[in-house]
Amino acid sequence: MKKNYTKKLVFLLFFVLISFTTFAQTGNISGKVVDESNQPLPGASVVITGTRIGTQTDPNGNYSLTGINYGNVSVTIKFIGYNDLTKKIQLNSAAAILDFKLSLSASNLNEVVVIGYGTTTKKDLTGAVTTVSSKDFTKGQITSPEQLIAGKVAGVQITQGSGEPGSGSNILIRGGASLSATNYPLIVVDGVPLDQGGIAGSPNALGLINPNDIETFTVLKDASATAIYGNRGSNGVIIITTKKGTSGAPQFTFGSNFAYGTVANTTDVLSPEQFRDLVTNAPTSTTVTPALKTKLLGQLGSTNTDWQEQVYDNSVTSDNNFSVSGTYKTLPYRLSLGYLNQDGILRTGNLERSTLGLNLTPSLFKNSLKVTLSVKSSLSKSVFADGAAIGTAATFNPTQPVLSGNTNFGGYFEYLNPQAGAGQNPLVGLAPRNPVSFLDLRNNTSDVNRTIGNITLDYALPFLKELKANVNVGYDIANGKGTVIVPESAGFAFRRFAASNNVQKSGVNNQYKQQRSNFVSDFYLNYLKDLKSIKSRIDVTAGTAYQAFEAKNYSFADFSFDGTKSPNSDPNFAIDIPQNRLFSLYGRVIYTYNDKYTFTGTVRSDASSRINPDDRVGIFPSAAIAYRISEENFLKSSKVLSDLKLRLSYGETGQQDGIGNYSYLPNYSLSTPTAQYQLGNEFIPMFRPAGFNPNLKWESTATTNFGLDYGFLKNRIYGTIDFYYKNTTDLLNNVTQPAGSNFINEFTYNVGSMTNKGVEFMLNTVAVDKADFKINLGFNITYNQNRITNLTLFNDPSYIGNKVGGISGGTGNLVQINAVGTARNTFYVYQQVYNDAGKPLDGVFVDRNLDGQITDKDLYKYKTPDGNVFLGFSSNVTYKNWSGGFTMRSNLNNYVYNNVASSTGTFRNIFNPLEFLSNGSTDILNTGFSGSGDKYFLSDYYVQNASFLRMDNLNVGYNFGKVLKGKANLNINANIQNAFVITNYDGVDPEISGGIDNNFYPRPRTFALGLNLGF
């Protein structure tokens, strides 16, 4: 197959070259496109009606079309959010000028909407699809693309993973569809479905795309829309398109942002004074024994150190973007370069990213062949600050200094054991190491480069203009590598191992490396025909897709700083190359009758290499109808109602990402050199059979969607409301294998079912619409209810569910459960008993089953981490040359387990029985918990309501208009990211994916100043 495409590619490039030299007797049309307030409209699409000649306006709203045959020509301008405008001109000179002024149409029904493997128009859309285009993106210092639309789309929750530079986001569409497998949506960038896996040195798959290059996000939510992606469609699909070349002379833009990040919040721990007071006055008890107290009082120092202040610092980010866009002869191009340099607020962390984006979009053979060549490339250099500093800074003894005054351990203060004999380790075992030393002494740097390149040929067949053939071939290749260097002096890497000569070795000198590649090739035919005689339009697509994923994971031995190899650390295999492939056939029919009724039918057949050959093909169908009520005569004339469309869809989609690449095969693997077994007098590596399941298949989700699109007052008020019901069956679940029946005790099986049902409501209004004063308001609200409806192969009334949610503290404590009848990851805890004053009683819980003792049978299902109501508010205001806006989000009824409080806010943590003092959460002042026993960790006291309202972004801008003698356009803006959070939650941030808050890297509050120059 690869060979086939290579030939076609060569063929194509040949034609690209010769096309530049061939010209007919033609003229040019150029002009400017502005909005109602005479502001230029960049990025509007300009097309010669009836042909495929077209372009886009440049940043100043100008366009230029070349090579147009003389005669009557009509030019149509389309721009998302505005009414189409067509003007006719008699072209009989070499150059004509045609200007346009578009009127606002909040919801343009002819707007082109990207759907999988093709496009359609908004009015023909039957699925639940939301498009957000660049003009509605959140403005400000955004380094990861998905943040552009956070809070803007009902049913889509985008939660930034952490405050670390380059950190990705958790994206959840309609609550996801999976329990144990991934809930991450499929992301398709310019036709290349991305590999979800991260790469060593970069946790975020999307983070390597420059947000400034993105033109639109299209979110496909229901099965009518996602079924075309078959066994990857269950969690929704996000299609990203990037900006293409404009027409005419090169247009340059330059943007520069300077951002200042501040530490918005840190963990509330005891101040040095509080700490001294508590340690000195702690009553002796079974936890604080007199001997321990006496010993630990000696560890109270005279310094006052705010360890969190020592590890966090304000950060500086500089983000610069340059782009040039235009058409060279007949070749539209857009080239962009970006350079980002971002410091983390955890000291020493830094991300330096250079990006390159190139789009070439020539049209050949009288525009019958449209070519899109797209390359996105990035080079990231990261310095990772060691996250261990976060937790230890919260708990390190605040009465001890950062530096010890001597040169041991790099000069950093460490807990020393006064009784350690000569030759013994002088450090106190299991005590935390100096938080600052983690940052200063661990040097973890990585280089990741990634290139996504693809070429798409869209060819209108000469013998049948309505039939188009589309070929798309692309690669997504990423290489990551890095090193970890720690000097021998570091306390946290002191005496890590004994070398073969029995000498203790310290420090680290290690490397890591990984490559990923993802090859995609698609071919489809599209037939689009208006059959005016029967008032019908049919749009048929059929095609195939092949995608191959491959990773190359390198393994290395472990070395001390001086390069001594840790004995037996050589990997068995230096390289592993896991692979998986998908081969698919798909088809779609969109039939529209009288512009009033639209039917869409989709089917995809996917074959996955992860599934055993006999069962590997899955069929995913969907059907949908839309009824445009507003086309009925009795409504057509309405001045109030401008659009009303009813949508109904049903479909089935799949999810195969939770299946291991080879989990249907019974394979053996060899153990590592440190896991050999001694038989007699020889050590032998072990051959272990792996657990397997030959019957594994994809998860299957059936989605029913009922939606209404509405528009009032010429669509000044418009939006959608959707009701959905998703039922996922054959959940990919890690289930217990009957003991003795497999080579592992838990394995992935298709067991169980889960539903998500919900309502999404979106409302957009143009509240004020004056020539020089506009206010746009957007509001969305989502309600989602998640329920597990089955979890077992066999009915077992005694089955309580599957415990999940590991926490820090104790070993093996799990604080959540997946159980039938509740939402996933519901907290499963003991019910705390309080005294009359409302103070929780240490270790006293409600004996819920009344058997006279507190055992795990008294655990109960409490709140859930996911929340069920999600709101988004956004607004853009323009007044003369000023503009401003904000984005706010709110989640309600989401709960978080405060693991920082539970693991550090106890006497046992402060008076550690391993004989060192630790600081802890100020929660100890509320509870006075001893921290002994194994139950208190699971108290519902620690599960807190984390509902919040967050101002994600607040921005203001001023357009200076023409500067530099009219040669350039200047825009200056200022914004605040993460401006404020309103919540009752006690921890550092209420928005914790998964609901367990344990040493979270705080999200910074960022103040940014930027300028944009167009010339």
Next chain:
Amino acid sequence: MKNLIIKTGALVVALTLSLSACKDALNLQPLNDVTSEVVYSSPLGYKQALAKVYGSFALTGNAGPTGQADIVGLDEGGNADYLRTFWKAQELSTDEAVIAWGDAGIQDFHNMNWTPDNAFLRGLYFRSLYQVTLVNEFLRESTDAKLSSRGISGTESDKIRANRAEVRFLRAYQYWSLMDLFGNPAFTTEENPIGGPLPKQIGRAELFKYIESELKAIETILPQDRTIAYYGRATKGAAQALLARLYLNATVYTGTAKNNEAVEYAKKVIDAGYTLESNYRKISLNDNTNSPEFIMTINYDGQKSQVFGGTTFLTHAAIGGSMQAGDYGVDFGWGGLRTTKALVNLFPNGANSADRRANFYTNGQSLEIVSLTSFTDGYAVPKFQNKTSTGTPGTNITFVDADFPLFRLPEMHLIYAEATLRGGSGNAATALGYINALRTRAYGNSNGAVSALTLDLILDERARELYWEGHRRTDLNRYGRFVTGTYLWPWKGGVKDGKAVEDYRKVYPIPAADITANPGLIQNNGY
């Protein structure tokens, strides 16, 4: 139009061809892992598969110390190591050991209110049956038919055939462990291939018969070999020692005593040439390798067999308070395990006993336990150490080299004596001699010799000789003292002075996870 049809047709043909090419492209194999055919194509492969069958005793996965766990969904080092979980189930529920930690469910052993969801019991049960599953697979892959079809013959095939008896011992041992702890576990043999019908439950008495018949069958095949070449491997002595233990407890398992058989098999082992190590302390130190009194061991190595369970756990967890970890050959203590005064008081003069088996660390420790979770309450027990008997520390300061004896000669002495007292056909004078041999070693002279034996003395002697080696719960059950009020120790049942608990707690519950997964299983009474 005709043209169109032809072109479309050509396209369809081209597509169909590429489809079939893609079908093949979907058959992928991993790069480094191999199929069972590859593993069992050579004698070396058999040896490495055999290493896994044995190694699952000692290690928790395919990477040391953690990573690539065999038992998942649990803490690999804490909940899924055989010895660590077996030891907790056998010792923490008794007077011999207490632990300070807050791991989920760990205090339930002291409180004696464990439930079917206890993570340690789940890990132990699944670990035992995991090893059984590995044995079954090895047996299926090593039949004569399979060996000859793979061209393995002569001495190579003889060796593999001999390995079959060894792995059957391991399976019998694990079924003994399951029978003793859980009573009525799921049951599977090489007759139950992976993917076949679900394992059926077996009753305790029936399981007893199966173990007995297996051990008797392999007793004659296994070699009588005490050289280093068979160290850590199943020999004739191991099968006979397990039979002796099985018969001694037959009343508990089946309701019918088998004291004659217990005597017979204990004697077989005693007469096989094992001798007592001269220094008692040495049996739990790094140079215990191939000790003359060891019958069967789990082998550990700080460099090549790394695990957070086993003797690494027994060494680290027992260090805390004012103990200096370096004195025991490790980097630091985990501040967990101590003992109650019930064990200490079995030694005349307690911690300062002339009986050298008393190995208690008392500095800063109180004999009385006020709080189970305070390390300094209760004497520490540095029985297992990462040092040799001459004081040389282990090669790795985290992972301990000392091996763990599953069976050693003194247990056979004690079985002989007890079974004789219980009416077995042993000789009373011989029995007394066996016990005094142990006591003479313990005292270094004849001062500790006793003149007569009683059952109570035997139970106490077992505690003195075998404490912290995973016998205590079995012993207390055999004496009817595990759950009843006839014998109380500090914190038995979660009460400072001890209390009786429900009778059904003599066996542990079948883990709820298996009850759910396997609809053929019935939970033990009471749970």
